[in-house]
Amino acid sequence: xxxxxxxxxxxxxxxxxxxxxxxxxxxxxxxxxxxxxxxxxxxxxxxxxxxxxxxxxxxxxxxxxxxxxxxxxxxxxxxxxxxxxxxxxxxxxxxxxxxxxxxxxxxxxxxxxxxxxxxxxxxxxxxxxxxxxxxxxxxxxxxxxxxxxxxxxxxxxxxxxxxxxxxxxxxxxxxxxxxxxxxxxxxxxxxxxxxxxxxxxxxxxxxxxxxxxxxxxxxxxxxxxxxxxxxxxxxxxxxxxxxxxxxxxxxxxxxxxxxxxxxxxxxxxxxxxxxxxxxxxxxxxxxxxxxxxxxxxxxxxxxxxxxxxxxxxxxxxxxxxxxxxxxxxxxxxxxxxxxxxxxxxxxxxxxxxxxxxxxxxxxxxxxxxxxxxxxxxxxxxxxxxxxxxxxxxxxxxxxxxxxxxxxxxxxxxxxxxxxxxxxxxxxxxxxxxxxxxxxxxxxxx
Amino acid sequence: xxxxxxxxxxxxxxxxxxxxxxxxxxxxxxxxxxxxxxxxxxxxxxxxxxxxxxxxxxxxxxxxxxxxxxxxxxxxxxxxxxxxxxxxxxxxxxxxxxxxxxxxxxxxxxxxxxxxxxxxxxxxxxxxxxxxxxxxxxxxxxxxxxxxxxxxxxxxxxxxxxxxxxxxxxxxxxxxxxxxxxxxxxxxxxxxxxxxxxxxxxxxxxxxxxxxxxxxxxxxxxxxxxxxxxxxxxxxxxxxxxxxxxxxxxxxxxxxxxxxxxxxxxxxxxxxxxxxxxxxxxxxxxxxxxxxxxxxxxxxxxxxxxxxxxxxxxxxxxxxxxxxxxxxxxxxxxxxxxxxxxxxxxxxxxxxxxxxxxxxxxxxxxxxxxxxxxxxxxxxxxxxxxxxxxxxxxxxxxxxxxxxxxxxxxxxxxxxxxxxxxxxxxxxxxxxxxxxxxxxxxxxx
Numbered sequence: 039x040x041x042x043x044x045x046x047x048x049x050x051x052x053x054x055x056x057x058x059x060x061x062x063x064x065x066x067x068x069x070x071x072x073x074x075x076x077x078x079x080x081x082x083x084x085x086x087x088x089x090x091x092x093x094x095x096x097x098x099x100x101x102x103x104x105x106x107x108x109x110x111x112x113x114x115x116x117x118x119x120x121x122x123x124x125x126x127x128x129x130x131x132x133x134x135x136x137x138x139x140x141x142x143x144x145x146x147x148x149x150x151x152x153x154x155x156x157x158x159x160x161x162x163x164x165x166x167x168x169x170x171x172x173x174x175x176x177x178x179x180x181x182x183x184x185x186x187x188x189x190x191x192x193x194x195x196x197x198x199x200x201x202x203x204x205x206x207x208x209x210x211x212x213x214x215x216x217x218x219x220x221x222x223x224x225x226x227x228x229x230x231x232x233x234x235x236x237x238x239x240x241x242x243x244x245x246x247x248x249x250x251x252x253x254x255x256x257x258x259x260x261x262x263x264x265x266x267x268x269x270x271x272x273x274x275x276x277x278x279x280x281x282x283x284x285x286x287x288x289x290x291x292x293x294x295x296x297x298x299x300x301x302x303x304x305x306x307x308x309x310x311x312x313x314x315x316x317x318x319x320x321x322x323x324x325x326x327x328x329x330x331x332x333x334x335x336x337x338x339x340x341x342x343x344x345x346x347x348x349x350x351x352x353x354x355x356x357x358x359x360x361x362x363x364x365x366x367x368x369x370x371x372x373x374x375x376x377x378x379x380x381x382x383x384x385x386x387x388x389x390x391x392x393x394x395x396x397x398x399x400x401x402x403x404x405x406x407x408x409x410x411x412x413x414x415x416x417x418x419x420x421x422x423x424x425x426x427x428x429x430x431x432x433x434x435x436x437x438x439x440x441x442x443x444x445x446x447x448x449x450x451x452x453x454x455x456x457x458x459x460x461x462x463x464x465x466x467x468x469x470x471x472x473x474x475x476x477x478x479x480x481x482x483x
Numbered sequence: 484x485x486x487x488x489x490x491x492x493x494x495x496x497x498x499x500x501x502x503x504x505x506x507x508x509x510x511x512x513x514x515x516x517x518x519x520x521x522x523x524x525x526x527x528x529x530x531x532x533x534x535x536x537x538x539x540x541x542x543x544x545x546x547x548x549x550x551x552x553x554x555x556x557x558x559x560x561x562x563x564x565x566x567x568x569x570x571x572x573x574x575x576x577x578x579x580x581x582x583x584x585x586x587x588x589x590x591x592x593x594x595x596x597x598x599x600x601x602x603x604x605x606x607x608x609x610x611x612x613x614x615x616x617x618x619x620x621x622x623x624x625x626x627x628x629x630x631x632x633x634x635x636x637x638x639x640x641x642x643x644x645x646x647x648x649x650x651x652x653x654x655x656x657x658x659x660x661x662x663x664x665x666x667x668x669x670x671x672x673x674x675x676x677x678x679x680x681x682x683x684x685x686x687x688x689x690x691x692x693x694x695x696x697x698x699x700x701x702x703x704x705x706x707x708x709x710x711x712x713x714x715x716x717x718x719x720x721x722x723x724x725x726x727x728x729x730x731x732x733x734x735x736x737x738x739x740x741x742x743x744x745x746x747x748x749x750x751x752x753x754x755x756x757x758x759x760x761x762x763x764x765x766x767x768x769x770x771x772x773x774x775x776x777x778x779x780x781x782x783x784x785x786x787x788x789x790x791x792x793x794x795x796x797x798x799x800x801x802x803x804x805x806x807x808x809x810x811x812x813x814x815x816x817x818x819x820x821x822x823x824x825x826x827x828x829x830x831x832x833x834x835x836x837x838x839x840x841x842x843x844x845x846x847x848x849x850x851x852x853x854x855x856x857x858x859x860x861x862x863x864x865x866x867x868x869x870x871x872x873x874x875x876x877x878x879x880x881x882x883x884x885x886x887x888x889x890x891x892x893x894x895x896x897x898x899x900x901x902x903x904x905x906x907x908x909x910x911x912x913x914x915x916x917x918x919x920x921x922x923x924x925x926x927x928x
Contacts, residue, residue, distance in 0.1 A: 201713075261865045267714060268646075328898055330840060332851050343853075346839045350897035388897050389834070394791045395775060403907050406777050408788075420706045447907065452795035452833050453773055453915050458903035462848050462892065470898050 065111045065250045070285040073102040079173045083108040084286070087178040090358040094382060094428050097414060098151065099181035101279055106286045107156050107179065109256045109321065110247040113285075113306050117246055121290055123274070125193070127312035128238045129203045136193070138290055141274060144196070145188035150271055153386050153426040155180040156300045157326055157348050160356065160475070161468035167461050170468030171335070177356040177475065180386065182425050183287075185294045187275035190241075190310075191266050199238070199312065204262050206234045235314065238262045242317040243293050243302070244309035257319030258302045258326070260295050260349065262312070269422060270390075271296050274307065296424035297389045299348045301326045316347060329465040340466070351388035353456055354472045355396055355429075355448035358383045362477040370437060370483055378432040379442065379481070381409070385427045387450035392416070392423035395449040398431050400442045403458065403474070407433055409446070420451070439481050447474045510556045510695045515730040518547040524618045528553040529731070532623040535803040539827060539873050542859060543596065544626035546724055551731045552601050552624065554701045554766065555692040558730075558751050562691055566735055568719070570638070572757035573683045574648045581638070583735055586719060589641070590633035595716055598831050598871040600625040601745045602771055602793050605801065605920070606913035612906050615913030616780070622801040622920065625831065627870050628732075630739045632720030635686075635755075636711050644683070644757065649707050651679045680759065683707045687756035688738045688749035689764070702764030703747045703771070705740050705794065707757070714867060715835075716741050719752065741869035742834045744793045746771045761792060774910040785911070796833035798901055799917045800841055800874075800893035803828045807922040815882060815928055823877040824887065824926070826854070830872045832895035837861070837868035840894040843876050845887045848903065848919070852878055854891070865896070884926050892919045 066082040076086035088103040123141065126133040136144075156179035158172050165174070194200075208231055228234045245256040264270045273294040276283060283289040288305030295302045301321060316322055328345035337343065359382045360366050368377040379400075385393040393415065397406035408431075415427035427448075435442060447456040457463055460473040511527040521531035533548040568586065571578040581589075601624035603617050610619070639645075653676055673679045690701040709715050718739040721728060728734040733750030740747045746766060761767055773790035782788065804827045805811050813822040824845075830838040838860065842851035853876075860872035872893075880887060892901040902908055905918040 263714065263865050263867075269708065269712060269714075328839070328894065330842060330851065330853050332842075332853065345894075346896060348898060350836075352897055352899040389836075391795075391834075394773070397775060397777075397907075406775065406907070408775050408777065420708050422708075449773065449790075451791060452797055452899075453793060454797040454897075454899040455902050455908055455917075457900050458907060462842075462851070462903060463900055472900075 068114045069112045072106065072286065075103070076106070077176065077178075079175060083110055084112075085173050087176055088181070090176070090178055090361055093178050093181070094358050094384060097182065097412065097425075097428065098184055098279060101183070101281060101284050101287070104181040104183060104278075104287060105156065105179050107300055108247070108286065110249055113246045113248075117248070118290060121308065123291060123307065124309045125197065125312075126309075127242075128236055128314065129199050129312055130197060134197055138276060141188055141193070141291075142276065145192045147186055148189055148271070148273065149184055149186040150273065150294070150296065150424060151182060151184045152294055152296045152424040153180060153182040154300045154303055155351055155354065155386065157351070157469040159354070160471040163473075164460050164464060164468045164471040167464050168334075170464075170466055172468045178358075180354075180384065180426070183278045184280065185273055185275040186277035186280070187273040187294065189268075190272045190274050190293070191268055193274065194266065199266070201266055203238045203312075204266065206231065206237050208233045237314065238312045240313050240316050241265045242309075242311035242313055242319070243304035243307055244311065244317075244319070245304050246306035246308045254320070256304065256306075256321060257317050258304050258322050259313070259317035259319075259347075260298065260302050264295065264298070264349070271422065271424065297350055297391075299326065299351050299388075302349065322347060325467070326469070328470055329467060331462060331464045334466045348469065352470065352472045353385075353387040353391070353393075353448055353450040353454045355385035355393075355446050355456065356383050356475040357381060357444055357446050357477045360444070360477060360479045363479075365480040365482055367482045368435070375437055376434045377437055377481075377483075379435045379444070379479070380430070380432050381444055381446075382428065382430045383446055383475070385429060385448035387423075387448070387454070390421040390423055391450040391452050391454070392418055392420070393427035393448050394451050394453075396427070396429045397447050397449075398433055399445045400433055400435060402443065403445055407431060423451070435481065441478065441480055443476055443478050445474050445476050513559045514557045517551065517731065520548070521551070522621065522623075524620060528555055529557075530618050532621055533626070535621070535623055535806055538623050538626070539803050539829060542627065542857065542870075542873065543629055543724060546628070546726060546729050546732070549626040549628060549723075549732060550601065550624045552745055553692070553731065555694055558691045558693075562693070563735060566753065568736060568752065569754045570642065570757075571754075572687075573681055573759065574644050574757055575642060579642055583721060586633055586638070586736075587721065590637045592631055593634055593716070593718065594629055594631040595718065595739070595741065595869060596627060596629050597739055597741045597869040598625060598627040599745045599748055600796055600799065600831065602796070602914040603912075604799070605916040608918075609905050609909060609913045609916040612909050613779075615909075615911055617913045623803075625799075625829065625871070628723045629725065630718055630720040631722035631725070632718040632739065634713075635717045635719050635738070636713055638719065639711065644711070646711055648683045648757075649711065651676065651682050653678045682759065683757045685758050685761050686710045687754075687758055687762040687764070688747070688752055689754035689756065689762075690749050691751035691753045699765070701749065701751075701766060702762050703749050703767050704758075704762035704764075704792075705743065705747050709740065709743070709794070716867065716869065742795055742836075744771065744796050744833075747794065767792060770912070771914070773915055774912060776907060776909045779911045793914065797915065797917045798830075798832040798836070798838075798893055798895040798899045800830035800838075800891050800901060801828050801920040802826060802889055802891050802922050805889070805922060805924045808924075810925040810927055812927045813880070820882055821879045822882055822926075824880045824889070824924070825875070825877050826889055826891075827873065827875045828891055828920070830874060830893035832868075832893070832899070835866040835868055836895040836897050836899070837863055837865070838872035838893050839896050839898075841872075841874045842892050842894075843878055844890045845878055845880060847888070848890055852876060868896070880926065886923065886925055888921055888923050890919050890921050
């Protein structure tokens with residue numbers, strides 16, 4: 039699984055040659071050192087995930103085990119000289135700058151426990167259906183930390199940006215009448231509205247990490263409604279599990295966008311732009327979008343089929359113990375016809391939706407047993423459950439069973455469920471794999 | 484499909500005999516008259532859905548075609564004498580009352596287009612897997628209307644209730660540390676906190692419709708966070724598609740809780756109670772909850788397995804044309820090896836999530852074609868897409884095909900998808916069926 043892949047894949051791009059040359063490995067010479075226990079998926083840029091048997095040893099992932107998803111070389115001390123966070127765009131007369139100290143002293147600190155998942159988590163399973171492009175992630179491109187920072191909404195409010203900036207004064211909140219008959223007219227009316235043109239719809243998050251080949255930075259955008267919603271808890275984070283942000287996780291400042299795909303939790307954040315449009319950044323426009331299952335790299339003009347930018351992620355779960363392919367020795371007593379196989383895993387959903395149930399099957403999904411959910415996870419607030427839900431189960435296995443396939447699936451608080459199989463959600467970028475997770479295990483006594 | 488079912492089923496209860504006697508049909512003598520085109524699923528209480536071929540004739544469902552889900556007799560003029568909306572509970576010193584005129588004159592009016600779906604929509608498909616209890620709904624227990632009313636959040640704010648009432652002043656917003664080690668301690672600390680005891684968590688919505696047998700009313704509750712969130716648009720509605728609310732749809736006042744299961748959109752609303760706990764009402768406590776697939780009426784103490792109360796619904800789609808079992812005559816031209824079969828349907832998701840894609844297959848789900856989504860639906864705001872997304876497609880069928888099974892599935896803006904099959908989401912109440920929808924069609928030339 040730790041196959042070395044070529045640099046074109048490493049950059050995880052959709053639009054291939056046009057994306058420019060890839061970086062020489064020397065650009066990565068000043069990257070931080072990493073824990074050798076991490077499973078490396080790419081060396082330059084560095085991408086790695088923790089082994090499944092270590093992921094759930096604690097509710098909060100230790101910093102050194104947290105999965106690493108880098109797109110470019112990690113910024114160095116030299117890159118950070120004179121660092122400020124710059125904010126500009128619609129609703130602001132001029133660019134505003136904050137030093138880290140200003141952010142830390144002028145705004146209230148907040149600590150929240152947030153799980154971050156890569157859009158490509160579980161890609162290796164999807165590629166078994168049909169080849170996809172991208173890093174060959176296992177199922178631990180997901181981790182959880184306590185992030186400390188200041189609310190981006192508070193910072194924007196201090197600059198006079200509020201929910202009013204999302205709404206056209208001339209047209210109000212409702213974009214359009216939903217009547218068939220007048221919807222077209224309503225659209226036409228607005229093309230000339232000066233006030234509509236000043237409505238903020240997206241927040242660009244620009245990073246400091248730079249492609250040595252073309253000088254371009256990593257970047258992304260999130261909806262203004264997510265950003266300003268006090269219930270969405272979007273943070274400018276400077277600490278991770280009580281420590282200053284590690285370099286691999288965004289030092290000195292990182293956006294934490296709870297419930298949202300990792301790609302929008304921009305690391306090394308140095309500029310925020312308020313805009314009517316999504317970020318023009320390569321990774322916002324040409325990557326991290328959902329393609330339909332009927333489109334692949336042979337499809338003419340395949341980029342035309344890119345779906346909406348991935349923001350909130352769907353319900354997910356996976357089995358961490360036992361490992362796929364493992365041989366498990368079960369304890370048996372003479373007075374029962376069954377043995378107990380210990381199973382554990384994680385479940386999580388986007389948008390703050392909590393996990394209400396995890397089901398496990400060892401007969402291909404015909405019958406299911408409900409797992410026990412982690413108590414702390416269950417106590418998260420309605421629609422603000424940003425952290426995952428670890429779960430455990432000792433599942434009954436008939437004695438003398440030699441091999442079982444263990445399957446898990448989760449249900450979130452909107453009663454969304456994981457799909458049964460991967461093929462119908464297959465996409466050429468290998469993203470968003472949230473089908474039932476399966477592991478095969480040999481049993482011995 | 485319009486099978487008459489016994490009264491025990493009609494009340495759609497989980498806990499059977501203990502729920503008390505059912506009402507004599509005479510209690511329904513003063514119910515309103517209904518459009519004869521509706522497909523009746525129960526006569527007393529009256530439950531009916533529109534025929535699939537009429538549902539999508541317009542984006543907004545005409546009042547007389549809107550599906551009807553009654554639990555009890557419709558309140559009469561006599562029941563409504565001296566009507567007021569009463570509000571009481573935590574955070575209020577005493578009960579407050581509003582006449583309809585006071586609500587209409589003291590608060591700003593708002594009109595929003597909201598799709599409402601019954602938790603039992605598509606139950607008849609689920610019952611084919613294994614018998615379930617409840618009304619035998621087809622796939623049109625879902626409809627869309629423009630609702631006019633006042634924001635419940637505005638009314639509560641006028642009484643001094645705000646987001647502060649959701650938060651304990653002593654403990655802040657974060658319920659619990661997510662650290663394994665101290666989470667138990669944190670829980671223990673709070674049992675004696677007087678301020679915690681005054682935190683509002685749920686809003687009870689009590690109705691006027693009454694069980695003649697025991698005098699009990701219909702009721703439900705929704706989370707306070709949904710209620711007070713200005714982005715959730717919870718309405719006290721007095722008009723439907725520009726007309727005073729029809730009696731079957733909640734005259735004189737109805738809660739509209741966008742993105743949330745029909746059961747919480749309480750009709751004939753006459754009392755609101757702010758509370759730490761969910762509504763004690765039968766339909767909140769013992770119905771409209773998700774059961775796991777491994778529990779049925781033979782399971783001992785089956786009510787112990789009732790999951791979280793259903794609030795936001797999962798992503799859904801269904802085919803409205805062609806009808807299941809129909810024979811369709813296709814136009815063919817001599818110069819092509821394929822014919823085009825017109826297909827149309829709806830898609831919708833809870834929580835304000837919009838529909839980003841609908842896929843259609845005629846080969847069992849091996850290959851998919853993307854449908855065209857309704858333009859007005861696509862223009863809904865991010866995470867405030869309360870209305871459905873009608874879709875159409877002319878799907879290519881090889882010539883001389885005699886029969887096809889058409890399948891649809893939708894993807895919402897959180898990239899949640901519909902599950903492949905019904906059995907793994909089967910539950911004894913036949914709720915929440917959102918598996919791929921399938922229709923079989925005979926083709927003729």
